Amino acid sequence: DGGITQSPKYLFRKEGQNVTLSCEQNLNHDAMYWYRQDPGQGLRLIYYSQIVNDFQKGDIAEGYSVSREKKESFPLTVTSAQKNPTAFYLCASSTRLAGDEQYFGPGTRLTVT
Amino acid sequence: GIQVEQSPPDLILQEGANSTLRCNFSDSVNNLQWFHQNPWGQLINLFYIPSGTKQNGRLSATTVATERYSLLYISSSQTTDSGVYFCAAANDYKLSFGAGTTVTVRA
Numbered sequence: 001d002g003g004i005t006q007s008p009k010y011l012f013r014k015e016g017q018n019v020t021l022s023c024e025q026n027l028n029h030d031a032m033y034w035y036r037q038d039p040g041q042g043l044r045l046i047y048y049s050q051i052v053n054d055f056q057k058g059d060i061a062e063g064y065s066v067s068r069e070k071k072e073s074f075p076l077t078v079t080s081a082q083k084n085p086t087a088f089y090l091c092a093s094s095t096r097l098a099g100d101e102q103y104f105g106p107g108t109r110l111t112v113t
Numbered sequence: 114g115i116q117v118e119q120s121p122p123d124l125i126l127q128e129g130a131n132s133t134l135r136c137n138f139s140d141s142v143n144n145l146q147w148f149h150q151n152p153w154g155q156l157i158n159l160f161y162i163p164s165g166t167k168q169n170g171r172l173s174a175t176t177v178a179t180e181r182y183s184l185l186y187i188s189s190s191q192t193t194d195s196g197v198y199f200c201a202a203a204n205d206y207k208l209s210f211g212a213g214t215t216v217t218v219r220a
Contacts, residue, residue, distance in 0.1 A: 033208075037154075042117075042199060042210030050206075058207065059114070088154055098205045099143035101161040107154045 003027065004105035006091050011110045013085075021076045021108045023091030032074035033092040033102065036060060043090060049074055050096075078110065085112045115140045115202045119211035126190045126218045134185040134214045136200030144203040145176050147185050149196050150213070156199070159185070190218045 004025045013019045025032065031050050035043040045058030049068040063082025068074055074093075078085045090107045094100040116139035126132055138145070147159040160167050160174040162183065167174055171190075176183040187194055197213040 031206075040212075042212050043201075043208075044210075045207050048206060056206075090154075090156065092208075098203065099163075101144070101146060101158065102201075102208055103158060104148075104156040109154070 006105040006108050013112050015112055016080045018079050021089055023074045024072055025093045029093035030096050031094045034076045035090045037088040114207050115209045117202050117209050117211040119200050119214050124216045128218055128220050130190050131188045134198055136183040138181050138202040140204050142202045142204050145183055146201045147174055148199045151196055192218045192220050194218050
């Protein structure tokens with residue numbers, strides 16, 4: 001079954017702790033993306049990656065970090081520097097960067113207290 | 114990035130009714146997608162339509178790229194059509210999302 005998996009579905013953390021969200025795809029896509037969604041709003045781009053070992057900041061990268069060591073995997077770390085980390089995080093992928101259709105994973109709901 | 118505006122923000126329909134959702138965007142695009150977000154948060158791809166017209170069952174979409182808008186048509190609506198519909202557009206790498214239209218279909 002081809003697709004994008006994100007784990008865990010729900011994540012709870014204490015303020016001041018770093019947390020890493022997993023995103024894996026078996027679609028053989030080159031490009032991967034991380035978005036954040038706050039209640040009642042659309043999605044905003046955090047980071048994106050065109051190829052392995054390369055990634056670029058999106059609109060709201062402050063307080064986040066990523067790595068792209070494998071084509072299939074694009075983990076997102078929410079650091080303690082992120083002021084409002086509680087949100088719904090969605091990972092996406094596409095066959096190349098600009099213009100191609102993006103497909104989304106099921107998301108991770110992060111709650112920081 | 115591109116500015117995307119969706120209207121109306123909320124739509125309440127009786128089962129069986131037809132409806133049109135609108136998406137305006139601020140620049141030329143190489144990607145225009147419509148999504149349905151289900152109650153669990155999953156974004157379901159409805160259409161990839163940077164230009165032209167497509168149909169999939171009771172749903173269809175039209176993008177008029179020269180006039181910078183796209184329309185999503187829902188015909189014979191069902192309660193399972195309820196949820197939030199997002200339009201997203203890009204002219205490079207960054208997909209910019211509208212705020213969504215919340216559709217409620219009543220039985």
